Amino acid sequence: MSVFVDAVSWACLIAGGxxxxxxxxxxxRMPEFFTRIHAAGVTDTLGAGLILLGLMLQAGFTLVAVxxxxxxxxxxxxxxxxxxxxxxxxxARGLKPLLAEDRSKPSNP
Amino acid sequence: xxxxxSILVLFVFWLLLSGNFTAFLIAAGAGSAIGVxxxxxxxxxxxxxxxxxxxxxxxxxxxxxxxxxxxxxxxxVTKIILNPRLPISPTLxxxxxxxxxxxxxxxxxxxxxxxxxxxxxxxxEGEILVHALTRESxxxxxxxxxxxxxxxxxxxx
Numbered sequence: 001m002s003v004f005v006d007a008v009s010w011a012c013l014i015a016g017g018x019x020x021x022x023x024x025x026x027x028x029r030m031p032e033f034f035t036r037i038h039a040a041g042v043t044d045t046l047g048a049g050l051i052l053l054g055l056m057l058q059a060g061f062t063l064v065a066v067x068x069x070x071x072x073x074x075x076x077x078x079x080x081x082x083x084x085x086x087x088x089x090x091x092a093r094g095l096k097p098l099l100a101e102d103r104s105k106p107s108n109p
Numbered sequence: 110x111x112x113x114x115s116i117l118v119l120f121v122f123w124l125l126l127s128g129n130f131t132a133f134l135i136a137a138g139a140g141s142a143i144g145v146x147x148x149x150x151x152x153x154x155x156x157x158x159x160x161x162x163x164x165x166x167x168x169x170x171x172x173x174x175x176x177x178x179x180x181x182x183x184x185x186v187t188k189i190i191l192n193p194r195l196p197i198s199p200t201l202x203x204x205x206x207x208x209x210x211x212x213x214x215x216x217x218x219x220x221x222x223x224x225x226x227x228x229x230x231x232x233x234e235g236e237i238l239v240h241a242l243t244r245e246s247x248x249x250x251x252x253x254x255x256x257x258x259x260x261x262x263x264x265x266x
Contacts, residue, residue, distance in 0.1 A: 022187050022190055025191075026186070034199065035199055035242060037228055038186060038225055038226055038242040041222075041225035041228075042183050042225050044225075045183050046183040046225075063128045077219070080220075083222050084219075087240060088230055091230055091231065097199060097201065099199050100198035100199055100244065101198065101200045101201075101244060103200060103202045104201040104202065104238060
């Protein structure tokens with residue numbers, strides 16, 4: 001493997017790890033339930049995405065890379081679904097989001 | 110048409126996951142693909158909703174744009190998290206949708222949730238209730254660029 005590809009791959013892996021940690025820090029720093037989900041989103045998307053990309057570059061043009069891409073697509077479809085279910089469950093059980101501004105009222109029947 | 114393409118997609122999926130190209134395994138893969146699609150047909154889920162193959166070629170332009178948006182908004186949320194003052198202004202907002210099919214609305218809702226900083230909480234007829242981390246991200250959604258993109262991706266039926 002060329003040194004260049006290896007370097008890019010490691011840059012992706014390290015950046016992905018850093019974004020995972022940032023997501024975790026956000027999870028702790030945010031004040032309540034709904035805002036914490038937003039912080040976790042960073043880990044879901046950029047963190048996981050960059051790590052997968054880095055691993056794909058390590059694998060090169062092989063079946064392993066294809067499988068990693070499949071994991072990426074799986075995350076792309078499942079993580080918003082899980083996030084939505086979590087947020088909706090919170091709201092349905094009467095958890096009031098801490099809001100700076102509520103623009104949900106006008107068209108509420 | 111949906112039956113044939115489902116069988117093909119499942120068979121290719123099998124081949125890529127197995128990586129062994131012996132006659133027995135290929136035959137077993139073809140057999141399972143056909144079996145699964147027959148079962149799915151009995152359940153009546155092989156249609157434009159369960160297997161939206163007509164959308165696949167538009168992914169070529171949609172996904173790169175989606176990845177760009179995800180990276181942009183994830184970077185925005187990262188800056189907020191690392192800012193010592195934690196400048197958040199959580200906002201609940203109703204975003205109108207212009208998609209015609211259920212697949213289109215689901216794509217739009219997923220797209221909103223995928224970009225960090227906005228979560229679709231509830232989907233109703235013609236609108237989505239969105240929880241945004243900042244006022245700016247709520248305003249960004251209301252500008253409607255994402256809505257137009259997804260509607261174009263959905264296409265005319």
